[in-house]
Amino acid sequence: MINFNEIEAKWQKKWEEDGIYKFDPKSKKEKYYCLEMFSYPSGAKLHMGHWYNYGVTDTFARFKRMTGYNLFHPMGFDAFGLPAENYAIKTGIHPAISTNQNIDTMEGQLKRIGATWDWDYEVKTCNPDYYKWTQWTFLQLYKHGLAYKKDAPVNFCPKCQTVLANEQVIGGECERCGSTVIRKNMDQWFFKITDYAEELLQGLDDLDWPERTKSLQRNWIGKSKGAYVDFQVDGTDKKFTVFTTRCDTLFGATYCVLAPEHELVDQITSKKQKKAVEEYKIAASKQSEIERTSTTKEKTGVWTGAYAINPVNDKKIPIWISDYVLSTYGTGAIMAVPAHDERDYDFAKKFDLEIIQVLEGGDISKEAYVEDGTHINSGFLDGMNKEDAIAKMCEFLEEKKIGKATTTYKLRDWLVSRQRYWGAPIPIIYCDKCGMVPVPEEDLPVTLPMDAEFTPDGESPLKKCESFMKCKCPKCGGDARREADTLDTFVCSSWYFLRYPDANNSKKAFDSKIINKMLPVDKYVGGVEHACMHLIYARFYAKAFRDMGFLNFDEPFKSLVHQGLILGPDGEKMSKSKGNTVAPDPLVEEFGSDVLRGYLMFGFNYVEGGPWTDDGIVSINKFYRKVERLVESMTEDTTRIPEIDKVLHNSIKCIRNDIEKFQFNTSMSKIMEYSNALVKYEEKGIPRYYIEQLLLILAPFAPHITEELWAHIGNEYSIHNQDYPDYDESVLVESEKEIAVQVNGKLRGTVMIHVDDSEDVIKEKAMKNENVAKNIDGKEVVKVIIIKDKIVNIVVK
RNA sequence: GCAUGUGUGGCGGAAUGGUAGACGCGGAGGACUCAAAAUCCUCAGUAGGUAACUAUGUAUGGGUUCAAGUCCCUUCACAUGCACCA
Numbered sequence: 001m002i003n004f005n006e007i008e009a010k011w012q013k014k015w016e017e018d019g020i021y022k023f024d025p026k027s028k029k030e031k032y033y034c035l036e037m038f039s040y041p042s043g044a045k046l047h048m049g050h051w052y053n054y055g056v057t058d059t060f061a062r063f064k065r066m067t068g069y070n071l072f073h074p075m076g077f078d079a080f081g082l083p084a085e086n087y088a089i090k091t092g093i094h095p096a097i098s099t100n101q102n103i104d105t106m107e108g109q110l111k112r113i114g115a116t117w118d119w120d121y122e123v124k125t126c127n128p129d130y131y132k133w134t135q136w137t138f139l140q141l142y143k144h145g146l147a148y149k150k151d152a153p154v155n156f157c158p159k160c161q162t163v164l165a166n167e168q169v170i171g172g173e174c175e176r177c178g179s180t181v182i183r184k185n186m187d188q189w190f191f192k193i194t195d196y197a198e199e200l201l202q203g204l205d206d207l208d209w210p211e212r213t214k215s216l217q218r219n220w221i222g223k224s225k226g227a228y229v230d231f232q233v234d235g236t237d238k239k240f241t242v243f244t245t246r247c248d249t250l251f252g253a254t255y256c257v258l259a260p261e262h263e264l265v266d267q268i269t270s271k272k273q274k275k276a277v278e279e280y281k282i283a284a285s286k287q288s289e290i291e292r293t294s295t296t297k298e299k300t301g302v303w304t305g306a307y308a309i310n311p312v313n314d315k316k317i318p319i320w321i322s323d324y325v326l327s328t329y330g331t332g333a334i335m336a337v338p339a340h341d342e343r344d345y346d347f348a349k350k351f352d353l354e355i356i357q358v359l360e361g362g363d364i365s366k367e368a369y370v371e372d373g374t375h376i377n378s379g380f381l382d383g384m385n386k387e388d389a390i391a392k393m394c395e396f397l398e399e400k401k402i403g404k405a406t407t408t409y410k411l412r413d414w415l416v417s418r419q420r421y422w423g424a425p426i427p428i429i430y431c432d433k434c435g436m437v438p439v440p441e442e443d444l445p446v447t448l449p450m451d452a453e454f455t456p457d458g459e460s461p462l463k464k465c466e467s468f469m470k471c472k473c474p475k476c477g478g479d480a481r482r483e484a485d486t487l488d489t490f491v492c493s494s495w496y497f498l499r500y501p502d503a504n505n506s507k508k509a510f511d512s513k514i515i516n517k518m519l520p521v522d523k524y525v526g527g528v529e530h531a532c533m534h535l536i537y538a539r540f541y542a543k544a545f546r547d548m549g550f551l552n553f554d555e556p557f558k559s560l561v562h563q564g565l566i567l568g569p570d571g572e573k574m575s576k577s578k579g580n581t582v583a584p585d586p587l588v589e590e591f592g593s594d595v596l597r598g599y600l601m602f603g604f605n606y607v608e609g610g611p612w613t614d615d616g617i618v619s620i621n622k623f624y625r626k627v628e629r630l631v632e633s634m635t636e637d638t639t640r641i642p643e644i645d646k647v648l649h650n651s652i653k654c655i656r657n658d659i660e661k662f663q664f665n666t667s668m669s670k671i672m673e674y675s676n677a678l679v680k681y682e683e684k685g686i687p688r689y690y691i692e693q694l695l696l697i698l699a700p701f702a703p704h705i706t707e708e709l710w711a712h713i714g715n716e717y718s719i720h721n722q723d724y725p726d727y728d729e730s731v732l733v734e735s736e737k738e739i740a741v742q743v744n745g746k747l748r749g750t751v752m753i754h755v756d757d758s759e760d761v762i763k764e765k766a767m768k769n770e771n772v773a774k775n776i777d778g779k780e781v782v783k784v785i786i787i788k789d790k791i792v793n794i795v796v797k
Numbered sequence: 798g799c800a801u802g803u804g805u806g807g808c809g810g811a812a813u814g815g816u817a818g819a820c821g822c823g824g825a826g827g828a829c830u831c832a833a834a835a836u837c838c839u840c841a842g843u844a845g846g847u848a849a850c851u852a853u854g855u856a857u858g859g860g861u862u863c864a865a866g867u868c869c870c871u872u873c874a875c876a877u878g879c880a881c882c883a
Contacts, residue, residue: 171880212877215801219879226883244883257883299881324881334883342798343881410882531878602821603809610809615822623821629836666811669820676820679837740816745864747816771850785863791815793863 002628004592008704012114020718021065021116023072025514032069033518034061035497035557037526037534038076038123039110041102042083046109048566048574048612049527051584055597056563056606056664057525058115062700063659065116066724072518073116074500076123077103080131081489082160082176085422089455095422096450099126109585114593114703121503125492131424132445133499133509134492137541139427139438146192146544147416149436153328154415156184161456162419163188165488166412167220167533189426189485190413193540197221197409199554200539208559210607216531222410227394229335229403231256233268234307234316240264243330243408246337247397248389251378252358253335254348255318256308257301259327260284268319270305277302277321284323299324299347310335311402312379322347330408342368414537416488421454421461423486431473431480440474446482460484493534494541497521497556516552524557535560561662564609566600571611582612594702595621601664601701623672624705630678630694631709635685645731647677648693652727655697664701671698688713696725741766742793743775751792759786766792 015021036057039050058073065071084095084102091098103124110117123130141147154163157174163186168175193200201221204214226245233239242256258265260281269277280302301322308319324343325334338348339357345368348355355364358378362369375381380396381389397403417426425446427439439446452465462468463484473480495509501518502510538556546554567573568580575581587596598620604610651670658667675694678686691713699706699719710719733755739762741749749769753762763784766772772794779796786792 210802212801216878219800222879222882224882242883246883322881324883326882329882336883341883343883346881408882410879528877605810608803608810613809613822616809619821626836663811665809666820669811672820682837738816742816742864745862750816774850783863785815787815787864791864793815795863 001625002705002708004594004624004705005589007708008112008114008593011704011707012111015114015718016111018718020720021071021073021118022120023118024070027070029068029070031072031518032061032064032523033072033501033521034064034523035074035500035521035525037524037530038078038493038496039106040078040081040083041099041106042081042087046106046584048582048584049563050110051113051596052566052600052609053525053527053563054110054115055113055593056601057523058113058117059597059601059664059700060523060525060659060662061116062703062720063724066696066700066720066722067656068723071116072121072501073118074121074123074503075110075115075117075119076121076496076500077106077125078489078493078496079103079124079126080423080486080492082162082420082422085420085454086160088422094450095454096126099422112588112593113597121500123496123499123503125424125489125496126422128445128447129506130499131448131492134424134487134495135427135439135444135446136441136509137495137545138487138491139441139444140548140550141191141544142428142438144544144548146195147189148192149187149189151185151187152190153183154186154188155181156186157181160420163415163417165415165490165533167414167490167536186417188415189417190415191491191540193414193537194409194411196540196543197223197411198407199543200411200536203539203543203555207555207557209557210528210560210562213528213531213535213560213562216528217536220411220532220536223407224409225405225407227390227397227403227405228331229311229397231308231311231333231335233264233319234309236268236306238264238267240308240333241331241403242333242335243406244335246340246390247393247403248375248378248381248384248386249337249340249358250310250312250335250393251375251381252337252339252356253310253317254338254354254356255320255336257320257322257325257334257336257347258304259325259332260321260323261327262321262332264333265304265321268304268306273303273305277304280321287323299343299350301347301351303351311400312396318353320347320351328412329410338368339364340369342370344368414488414540416491417485418488419460419484420456420486421448421452423489424448424492425462425468426483426485426487428483429471429473429480430483431476431478433478434473434475434480437473437475437480443474448486460486462486490533490537494537495545497524497538498541498545498551510550512550512552515550519551520553520556520558523559523561525561525563528562562607564604564607566604566609567611569612569614574612587617591617591621592704594705595624598624598668598702602668604665606662606664623675624702626675626679627694627698627702627705628709630675630682630686631691631713633682633686634688634691634713637685637687638689639687640689641681641687644677644681644690646734647674648690648725649727649731652697652725653732656724656727659700668701671701693725695719696722700724737789739789740791741769741772742791743772744795745793748772748775762786762792766794 036053061071061073079099084099087098088095155169156163157179159177159179169181172181174181201223204217224245226243227247228241228243230239230241301320304319306319307316310317336344338344338355340359357364359373360376361371361373372386375384375389394405425448427446429437429439431437449465449468452461454461469481471480471482498510498515502514542556543554545551570580572578572580599617603616651674654670655667695706695710707719735755736752738750738752740747741751749771751765751769776796782797783795
């Protein structure tokens, strides 16, 4: 019996020495860029999720390799970030040291998977030779007006002591530590991702991505078509603009609401209302985001004492402020149509404001009518449906120059400043004379100092590091200060897939000629949790750098797959606190890497995942032992066995088809079917050809075992350089076939038919079947449906 | 509330509108063995029947079709995301 661990170590060493998986840029074969999301070296250990992601995807990569592609399959580390820094704060070990230690351990563990990664192209984002180019990408965005600094209300996590991107705030809480995020005004760097909102949305349609992920991104981008409408404040020359998706209901607008933060509030508030308004504003600002946006909360608000003029009927309508209007969406001001909007209805009822019905239907004395209906009480819109009324109203507004059709997005610009140490410094210099000056490209990288004090206190750690902060202005040469914030780690990971194919280029971030040939990534595999962060940022980067002329493509990931989640044996998410984690390492020790990989492929639907079972892995072990036994029964007989040929070719056909769909479980089951067919001939001995085919079809699934057995039967190294078996359709054509016979759609029997049988013959055979005859006896045959090779359905009355 | 996805044996999970439950785990029976392990063979959705077979069955209720796990509509449950988004 083979000792799986021994042979795995042996072959891994040999593969590495021979460099058999090294990418050949000069190859004539078509490239295939297979990429897993790179790993974050926070914990020192690889977990089951890594194995599931990397081990299984490697089988796919190997299959591509054996089917004639020039495989490019790199791996690297997303090495900057908070966890490493927090770990450092706790232990006192410098993040540079702990991160590199973690990377070393993880590399060792990754290598035990026996994957086809080409480590020559490895990328570590915390190395200066990488973040130099991250900084370069920042400068390009800056140069093209896509990076800007702004004093703005931002999400601040009091525990992590840093600002967060919108994408990192989950339900008002910090994505990392769960603290309640507070809002704070700070001077921050942003990337103008909103410039690409429409393109990011449109581009989704053509991507081979899971529907769920596309829907998450669509949702996040949050396109909404509507109109701006200007309202004059009565008795003044001031006006404000509202955003509405239903400008057709303007005749039903009986009041307006401004967000408490709206700039006009102070200017229009009457003396009498001043105190109430001030108090309300203070109360609103004290609330956390969660309290403020709770849907169950009762409506609150205060009248400003001012009136606006409804532009369609010149009616005076009161202007209120309320926290149910958000300053961050639309214009921070709304027109309220209480008859047809639930929120406005609640508000109007509470404060006894007028309600005018402008759409037919419902009973507005009880609740808001939010369905569609014919317009009433709406002047020139009366009798129209929604679409016509919206069009007509937009026309009216534009003609009168008091509004226009527009589109808004929920997507905000990407906030990239972080008041943390372990990240790429932002390459900007502040000079008293010249102002804000970008670091010249030739001065990159702006090196992260190793001796900074990084205990967080709300200030950027780098600010306290004089040796870092002090510099000369690149323009005038005078004394200047550096930007003390670092870049969000998502910036580092927004372009790493562009670096890989040209990873060792010391002159440029990447050579466009190479990148344009090697990208887009053909298959990208990773967790769904990145749907609205990494995956949207990376798309933005590709589009921005296309517009700068660096790239000739704009969608970095043509085809995307999310692996499911491997749960604990109890069906719950694995977690240390629940004590239900299953670590891969001991399993590799016990069964070997091929067996673990095998179970991960066979035991789950890849995109769904599911609970771990120990029995499952044992079954794969059993299966590979069976393969070993079959190999032992090999003979040099050269005869062919038609019965086995049929199973073999069918299996190959199914596997080739299923692997493309990431259906490793069914692929494995087809290999099992084939080996079951061989078992029948085990005692007589199995001809060499069938054993070789077995090893070849299994090779991407169990790379070490098949390599060993391939050598064992005296074949030339390496099995992984062989072509993957193909099938012959003609072998699959059967002269005789059993098909089902139904009577009125119910199965009543089966009959053997011959390929040459005419429909009449098939019909006759079907009718003659004993049980079928019994079921149609005494009834009138209305119709006989014959689907060749599949089924006969006899319809009787 | 909105969006997306999921719902199939004891379990993991299969099924281009065409014989539901492939493959595997677990289970029962048998072969080999002094015995066990390993291995091999057979059985198995559920109910009834010795059996042939019959009924029933893919969350729910309806529909389209000669034929529905699959397509359409209703309801329910679970998961994920967004959420006072005007």
